[in-house]
Amino acid sequence: MMKIPFVSFEVMHKEIEYKMLDAFKRVYDNNWFIQGKECEEFEKEFAAYCGADYCVGCGNGLDALYLILRAYGIGEGDEVIVPSNTYIATALAVSYTGAKPVFVEPFIETFNINPALIEDAVTDKTKAIMAVHLYGQPARMDEIKKVAEKYNLKLIEDSAQAHGATYKGVKTGNLGDAAGFSFYPGKNLGALGDGGAIVTSDRELADMCRALGNYGSDYKYHHIYKGNNSRLDEVQAAMLRVKLHELDKWNKRRNEIAKMYIDGIDNEKVITPVTEPDMTHVYHIFGIRCDRRDELEKYLNDKGIGTNKHYPIPMHMQGAYADLNIPEGAYPIAEEISRTELSIPMYYGMTDDEAGYVIDMINSWK
Ligand SMILES: *Cc1c(COP(=O)(O)O)cnc(C)c1O
Numbered sequence: 475m476m477k478i479p480f481v482s483f484e485v486m487h488k489e490i491e492y493k494m495l496d497a498f499k500r501v502y503d504n505n506w507f508i509q510g511k512e513c514e515e516f517e518k519e520f521a522a523y524c525g526a527d528y529c530v531g532c533g534n535g536l537d538a539l540y541l542i543l544r545a546y547g548i549g550e551g552d553e554v555i556v557p558s559n560t561y562i563a564t565a566l567a568v569s570y571t572g573a574k575p576v577f578v579e580p581f582i583e584t585f586n587i588n589p590a591l592i593e594d595a596v597t598d599k600t601k602a603i604m605a606v607h608l609y610g611q612p613a614r615m616d617e618i619k620k621v622a623e624k625y626n627l628k629l630i631e632d633s634a635q636a637h638g639a640t641y642k643g644v645k646t647g648n649l650g651d652a653a654g655f656s657f658y659p660g661k662n663l664g665a666l667g668d669g670g671a672i673v674t675s676d677r678e679l680a681d682m683c684r685a686l687g688n689y690g691s692d693y694k695y696h697h698i699y700k701g702n703n704s705r706l707d708e709v710q711a712a713m714l715r716v717k718l719h720e721l722d723k724w725n726k727r728r729n730e731i732a733k734m735y736i737d738g739i740d741n742e743k744v745i746t747p748v749t750e751p752d753m754t755h756v757y758h759i760f761g762i763r764c765d766r767r768d769e770l771e772k773y774l775n776d777k778g779i780g781t782n783k784h785y786p787i788p789m790h791m792q793g794a795y796a797d798l799n800i801p802e803g804a805y806p807i808a809e810e811i812s813r814t815e816l817s818i819p820m821y822y823g824m825t826d827d828e829a830g831y832v833i834d835m836i837n838s839w840k
Contacts, residue, residue, distance in 0.1 A: 476831045478819050480780030481660055485823025486724065490716055494666075497712040504708075509688070512711040519718055520655075520671060523638075524647030528680035530672040531706025532687045535634040535656025538670040539567035539604065541704065542652045545682040546602065546628050548573050553599040555627075557587040557613075558788060558808035560606045564632050565789050567654070568604065576600070577790055577800075579807045583748040585609055585761065585815075589617035596621070602628040607636035607646050609784070610662065610728075610758035611749060615641050615649045622650075630654070633673070635758035637663040638725045642752050647673035652683075657706075657714055662728070662758050663721050665710040724822040728757040731820060731829050735760060738833035744770070759784050760820040762836075767814050770839055774818070777835045782817040 487494070501512060513531045521529035532538050548554060550572035556564045558577035565575040578595050581588050585608045592603060603622050605613040615629075622629040633646040634656035640646070647653040657669035672683045682699075685692045690701025706714075732755065736746050745763040749755045761784060764770045771781050788808040790800040802809070818832055 475778045476828060477778040478780060478824070478828050478832060480782050480817070480819055481821045482823060483659070483821075486720075486821070490720060493716045494713060497716050498709065501708045501712045507708045508705055510708045512708040512715065513706050516706070516711040516715050516718070517671070519715060521673060523718060523721075524645045524653075524673050526648045526653075526673045527675040528673070528677065530680050530684045530687065531711060532670045532672060532683070533704035533706070534668040535632075535654055535658060535661075535670040536563040536567055537687065537702065537704040538654030538656070538672045539564065539630065539632060540570045541683045541686050541702070542630055542654055542672055542674075542679070543567060543571045543573070543602065544686055545679050546651075548601045548628075551599060552601040553597060554601060555592055555595050555603045557606050557608065558790065558805040559585060559785075559811050560608055560632065560789070561634070561785060562789050562792065562794065563634070563656075564604055564606055565795070573601070574599075574798075575789075575795075577805055577808070579805055580608070580811070582763075582807050582810060584611060584750060585747070585811060586611060586613045587618070589614050589621065592618065592621045593624075596625050596627070600625060600627055602630055604630045604632055605650065606632040606634075607639055609747070609761055610636050610639055610756035611747075612636060612639050612641035612646055612649065612753050614750070614752075619650070628652075634658075634661060634670075636756055637661065638721050639756040640754045648675070651676060652679055657710065662725060662756050663714065663717055666713050667710055669706050669710040669714065670704075671706065725756045727822045727824075728820060729755070731824055732757045732760055734826065734829045735762075735818070735833060738830070739836050741837050741839060743839070744836055757820055759817045761815045761817050763811070763814040764816060765814060767816050770836075771816055773839050774832075774835055779832055779835060780819055783812075783815060784817050786812055788812045
């Protein structure tokens with residue numbers, strides 16, 4: 475029996491070990507650990523990679539989204555539209571500002587927000603739309619942008635799962651007013667700890683996010699806002715600079731594995747994900763759907779295959795959002811995804827044989 479973990483850094487990190495250790499030594503010898511050259515260079519490199527003008531490193535993906543919202547002046551009494559199916563960080567970033575997250579259902583085929591339903595959720599309190607490129611596939615940004623423009627709303631990308639993905643040839647991070655990225659280790663571009671970034675071509679926003687993440691300071695000991703401490707440290711920036719060079723190669727391999735899965739999975743009880751023609755997908759997560767999901771999961775685990783669920787409880791049914799008083803059944807598509815989605819192994823370093831084994835096991839499940 476093969477043993478295939480849900481995710482593994484082994485091959486990825488072995489291949490770049492010397493480069494990573496060299497980069498670490500550069501920081502170590504330089505004796506400068508916060509707000510130095512590595513972060514500055516990474517910011518330039520990542521902005522250029524996304525095709526945007528500015529990048530501001532910060533502590534994590536949640537902070538990136540929160541800092542953008544705060545910099546846009548969103549807070550108490552405001553509403554921000556978020557998908558009903560996403561990682562809870564998307565909604566928490568809104569809640570931290572004092573504003574209210576308003577959920578909009580996704581397409582079940584792509585898991586991404588359905589632009590046609592956004593307009594119904596707009597009220598006179600709505601200030602922004604947070605579009606999530608879930609699992610690594612961009613949301614339908616042109617249609618979302620139309621609603622944003624019609625109601626004069628900020629359009630923010632939650633790009634935490636979509637480093638390098640494109641929509642009509644344009645990279646995520648460059649598809650709205652501003653984007654938040656996460657460099658959590660398991661993300662397609664991951665640090666060796668927490669990290670995040672804001673990407674935008676709005677100079678004023680970039681400056682404000684930088685100040686807000688640095689105690690509200692525009693220059694040393696001069697504080698213009700009641701800011702946070704959320705910065706990307708030199709060690710993580712140095713690690714990310716090495717990894718950014720590999721990202722396209724890693725995403726390409728994820729696409730090869732996804733193609734094998736899509737072509738090979740042939741079990742009438744299992745639905746594979748759909749990629750829309752305008753998009754390139756980076757498969758942060760390969761999510762299949764199955765009515766008897768929990769049985770399939772147990773079967774695969776018994777066959778040595780690691781799995782995960784993204785996400786087992788929708789946000790409106792989490793204790794954290796009990797205050798919103800949203801009953802079960804209010805977001806049936808999000809609930810259906812929570813009940814049926816199963817994430818199967820997807821990582822750089824997975825061999826064709828391993829992908830083949832996952833396919834065979836899914837196909838042999840009765
Ligand atoms: C990971 C993630 C975040 C949060 O990033 P952290 O770095 O863990 O704070 C936000 N949104 C989505 C969709 C994510 O997957």
